[in-house]
Amino acid sequence: xxxLDEFSDPDLARSLLRQIHAATTRPWALMEVCGGQTHSIxxxxxxxxxxxxxxxxxxxxxPVCVTPLSVIDKALAIAARPGVIxxxxxxxxxxxxxxxxxxxxxxxxxxxxxxxxxxxxxxIARDNPDREVVFFGIGFETTAPANALTVHQxxxxxxxxxxxxxxxxxxxPAISAIMESPRCRVQxxxxxxxxxxxxxxxxxxxxxxxxxxxxxxxxxxxxxxxEGIRQAIVQLEQGRHETRNAYPRAVPETGxxxxxxxxxxxxxxxxxxxxxxxxxxxxxxxxxxxxxxxDAEHRFDVTGVHAAESALCRSGEVLQGLIKPxxxxxxxxxxxxxxxxxxxxxxxxxxxxxxxxxxxxAG
Amino acid sequence: xxxxxxxxxVRVSVVDGTPMAEVDFGGVRKDVCLQYVPDAAxxxxxxxHVGFAIQRLDExxxxxxxxxxxxxGLLEEEFGEVP
Numbered sequence: 001x002x003x004l005d006e007f008s009d010p011d012l013a014r015s016l017l018r019q020i021h022a023a024t025t026r027p028w029a030l031m032e033v034c035g036g037q038t039h040s041i042x043x044x045x046x047x048x049x050x051x052x053x054x055x056x057x058x059x060x061x062x063p064v065c066v067t068p069l070s071v072i073d074k075a076l077a078i079a080a081r082p083g084v085i086x087x088x089x090x091x092x093x094x095x096x097x098x099x100x101x102x103x104x105x106x107x108x109x110x111x112x113x114x115x116x117x118x119x120x121x122x123x124i125a126r127d128n129p130d131r132e133v134v135f136f137g138i139g140f141e142t143t144a145p146a147n148a149l150t151v152h153q154x155x156x157x158x159x160x161x162x163x164x165x166x167x168x169x170x171x172x173p174a175i176s177a178i179m180e181s182p183r184c185r186v187q188x189x190x191x192x193x194x195x196x197x198x199x200x201x202x203x204x205x206x207x208x209x210x211x212x213x214x215x216x217x218x219x220x221x222x223x224x225x226x227e228g229i230r231q232a233i234v235q236l237e238q239g240r241h242e243t244r245n246a247y248p249r250a251v252p253e254t255g256x257x258x259x260x261x262x263x264x265x266x267x268x269x270x271x272x273x274x275x276x277x278x279x280x281x282x283x284x285x286x287x288x289x290x291x292x293x294x295d296a297e298h299r300f301d302v303t304g305v306h307a308a309e310s311a312l313c314r315s316g317e318v319l320q321g322l323i324k325p326x327x328x329x330x331x332x333x334x335x336x337x338x339x340x341x342x343x344x345x346x347x348x349x350x351x352x353x354x355x356x357x358x359x360x361x362a363g
Numbered sequence: 364x365x366x367x368x369x370x371x372x373v374r375v376s377v378v379d380g381t382p383m384a385e386v387d388f389g390g391v392r393k394d395v396c397l398q399y400v401p402d403a404a405x406x407x408x409x410x411x412h413v414g415f416a417i418q419r420l421d422e423x424x425x426x427x428x429x430x431x432x433x434x435x436g437l438l439e440e441e442f443g444e445v446p
Contacts, residue, residue, distance in 0.1 A: 008427060008430065008431045008434075036366060043435070089413070116393065116413070116414055116442070117394075117396070117413050117414025117415070118413065118414070119396060119414055120414070139413075142367060142412050142417065143412065143413055145399055145415060145417065146396070146412070146413045146414060146415040149381075149396065149398050149399075149415070153379070153381065156380070157379060194367040194410065194412060194417065197367070197410060197417050197418045198417055221427075221428060221431055222431075249420060249421060249424045250410055250418050250420060250424075251418075252418075256399050256400075256417055256418060258398070258399045258400075258401070259398075259399040259417065262398070262399075348440065
């Protein structure tokens with residue numbers, strides 16, 4: 001129990017843990033979808049405080065991790081073009097493509113800039129009318145509203161030298177894909193709280209019913225995660241499989257209707273490849289026809305880019321909860337946060353990076 | 364970029380026809396787009412992700428989260444100098 005004093009409210013943490021232990025009569029495997037939850041679980045040792053046999057499986061909820069190699073390679077090809085300013089969130093720069101990463105492209109002379117918000121990239125476009133500014137639009141439903149508004153804004157303000165390399169992914173189809181895998185061991189989900197802050201909770205009850213799994217919408221602070229685990233286990237022990245909202249302070253049932261309307265205007269559902277997992281039907285967004293001019297893939301010809309996955313990296317299996325990070329032979333040896341092989345090691349929210357940082361290595 | 368962080372609205376404005384705010388995240392101030400929470404007022408707390416407010420949050424929850432993030436060094440990670 002060495003970690004307990006590190007909780008913001010150790011007494012509440014103890015009480016939640018007592019309830020979890022009292023409710024648990026057999027082993028259960030739960031998946032936390034959000035990378036922030038994974039980070040919280042490992043950082044606070046929550047996995048080690050749970051009853052024997054209760055296992056937390058780390059899900060694919062890290063946008064940096066799941067961005068497909070082919071899209072990284074397209075980003076590298078576009079960033080290397082003369083006259084392009086390529087803007088990205090900082091944690092994408094170290095994600096390895098088939099050969100190199102955005103840092104190396106920048107080192108070779110490309111203009112690659114780190115921004116905090118996509119609106120910053122739009123500002124750069126306005127300030128550099130003779131250059132093409134491309135923003136790397138990755139992320140889940142939480143990030144997509146920012147990119148949607150930025151494209152909408154570009155059109156409204158008549159900024160023509162701006163485009164988006166879009167690789168948005170959606171959580172509910174990923175849950176379906178995980179449950180339909182023949183090797184699936186997941187019996188319940190902690191859904192990603194801030195995805196639901198935007199999208200609401202209406203997509204989840206049908207998944208709970210179809211797959212017979214409790215889905216508990218959960219925040220990512222340690223106490224939120226413990227409460228999510230408690231609610232999921234209580235349901236499993238009682239043979240129930242419902243969707244519950246354990247994060248109501250940030251998640252109204254309807255999400256954010258203004259953001260959802262903008263998303264519906266700017267994006268449409270498409271099949272999307274996930275790094276290491278493969279293509280999941282209907283699991284992503286792309287720009288609608290109306291915004292096609294702002295699609296970097298439309299503006300720059302990147303059809304000749306071919307991706308080659310590392311033969312050593314098993315991040316796809318990690319993302320699906322089929323293996324733990326340290327079960328990969330490359331983990332901590334040829335693959336470290338400084339020299340990452342796969343994206344789960346690159347991002348600090350990635351399961352491999354979390355295991356590496358907190359020395360969560362078996363044996 | 365995964366993180367959504369609570370912050371307090373310091374002042375609001377309209378830039379290029381879009382509602383914006385200066386938001387304080389435990390001492391770090393950033394410009395935040397209010398398009399999706401357009402009627403947010405100074406003093407209110409918001410959940411902010413990549414420069415966009417996505418929801419309101421009550422003050423107590425926001426303060427608790429900010430304290431936790433500060434203690435764990437996560438604010439620095441999110442807003443600190445990136446390479």
